[in-house]
Amino acid sequence: MVLGGMGRWTRVRLWPTPPRLLSASCADCAKHQEPPRKKLLSEKKLKRHFVDHRRVLIRGGRGGDGVSCFHSEPRKEFGGPDGGDGGNGGHVVLRADQQVKSLSSVLSRYQGSHGEAGGRKNCSGRSGALLYIRVPVGTLVKEGREVVADLWCPGKEYIAALGGAGGKGNRFFLANDNRAPVTCTPGQPGQERVLFLELKTVAHAGMVGFPNAGKSSLLRAISNARPAVASYPFTTLKPHVGIVHCEDHQQIAVADIPGIIRGAHQNRGLGSTFLRHIERCCFLLFVVDLSEPEPWTQVEDLKSELEKYEAGLSERPHVVVANKIDLPQARAALPQLRARLGQSVVALSATTRENLEELLLRLQELHSQHVAPELRW
Numbered sequence: 001m002v003l004g005g006m007g008r009w010t011r012v013r014l015w016p017t018p019p020r021l022l023s024a025s026c027a028d029c030a031k032h033q034e035p036p037r038k039k040l041l042s043e044k045k046l047k048r049h050f051v052d053h054r055r056v057l058i059r060g061g062r063g064g065d066g067v068s069c070f071h072s073e074p075r076k077e078f079g080g081p082d083g084g085d086g087g088n089g090g091h092v093v094l095r096a097d098q099q100v101k102s103l104s105s106v107l108s109r110y111q112g113s114h115g116e117a118g119g120r121k122n123c124s125g126r127s128g129a130l131l132y133i134r135v136p137v138g139t140l141v142k143e144g145r146e147v148v149a150d151l152w153c154p155g156k157e158y159i160a161a162l163g164g165a166g167g168k169g170n171r172f173f174l175a176n177d178n179r180a181p182v183t184c185t186p187g188q189p190g191q192e193r194v195l196f197l198e199l200k201t202v203a204h205a206g207m208v209g210f211p212n213a214g215k216s217s218l219l220r221a222i223s224n225a226r227p228a229v230a231s232y233p234f235t236t237l238k239p240h241v242g243i244v245h246c247e248d249h250q251q252i253a254v255a256d257i258p259g260i261i262r263g264a265h266q267n268r269g270l271g272s273t274f275l276r277h278i279e280r281c282c283f284l285l286f287v288v289d290l291s292e293p294e295p296w297t298q299v300e301d302l303k304s305e306l307e308k309y310e311a312g313l314s315e316r317p318h319v320v321v322a323n324k325i326d327l328p329q330a331r332a333a334l335p336q337l338r339a340r341l342g343q344s345v346v347a348l349s350a351t352t353r354e355n356l357e358e359l360l361l362r363l364q365e366l367h368s369q370h371v372a373p374e375l376r377w
Contacts (some may be wrong), residue, residue, distance in 0.1 A: 050238035051104040052199040052276070058161040059087030060190025061112030061128035063347070066167035068184040069120050081171040081181055082122050087115030089190045090128025094197075096140060096151035097134040102238075103328070105198055108133060112161060112190055118169045128163055138202040138280065141195055148195075152202060152280075160195060164188035197277070201239050203255035203365065204371050206278030208302050209287035211259030214323040216240070216352035218287060221258045224358065227256060234259060234270060241275045244363060252367050253283065262301045265308040272375025275309045282370040284318040289335070290330035295322065296340040317370055319362050322347040325354060 064086025071079025090113035113128030141149035149158035173181035211233035223242025301312040326349040
């Protein structure tokens with residue numbers, strides 16, 4: 001390059017940047033770049049996935065090591081041992097939380113906090129903090145096939161894994177016959193367990209019926225729950241619980257589960273595993289689509305599937321609810337349904353809210369007969 005100024009011409013040569021410096025700067029940038037991490041699901045997306053069983057490996061925290069050291073101070077020749085003990089490892093605790101609705105947020109592995117090592121001047125190490133795992137209310141904790149805990153009420157806790165004990169410093173081994181011990185022990189490892197978490201919805205009543213029988217519409221009509229409603233089968237893919245508010249400030253929890261079809265025990269449809277969510281229910285509601293031909297066969301098929309899932313489940317107190325009474329063909333089939341079943345049937349329409357009062361009265365009667373006595377006891 002030639003520059004002109006003050007009547008003189010000066011030749012300036014520009015040297016290119018050495019390629020080694022460029023490559024070194026790129027290497028530094030690559031060195032400081034963090035490895036790509038898996039994006040965590042947002043809370044909104046996490047709620048879409050309903051999980052009612054989970055296998056979890058849980059380890060308690062390891063205890064801190066004890067320390068072997070001696071007191072050192074000017075003009076004090078024999079200070080003696082002053083090694084402190086290690087801190088205990090942290091426990092891992094399962095806690096039932098009413099705000100958690102699914103086991104989807106539970107990870108497959110948990111590690112408790114480790115205890116810190118001891119220090120000089122007889123200072124003990126800090127113990128590991130408790131690690132709390134929030135699970136839904138109604139979670140069963142199993143180890144193998146044995147049920148070790150039932151978290152059926154909010155705030156109930158279970159220690160899933162104990163933390164290891166902290167090691168002892170040489171101060172612990174001071175004795176009359178050993179005034180200068182050098183022995184110290186390491187911390188103990190935490191407890192390791194493989195637990196199986198199984199969610200069983202806690203509700204007073206459970207609604208059972210075929211797909212498109214109107215269970216979700218009925219739950220929307222009698223409570224503030226808002227499950228999805230559509231004109232195609234298997235709209236409900238996870239359980240929903242609605243609270244029915246009655247007189248005298250009485251509240252009845254009603255659970256709605258996905259539809260059950262004939263052969264569900266053979267894994268047809270969505271299978272019969274969702275029936276675990278009505279195992280805790282004191283009474284059942286058999287919701288029947290009255291517009292279908294021969295609606296009494298639906299009750300027979302539902303009872304058969306319940307009995308194949310668990311013996312005695314179909315014999316619990318129940319009410320047969322004949323839905324869609326607003327359709328002309330449904331109203332004509334009501335007398336024959338009552339004659340075939342030989343019991344009272346609550347006929348209603350969840351869409352037009354016709355005769356919902358009779359169902360609410362039946363719910364109150366069953367609740368006072370089968371739930372209220374247990375609460376008084």
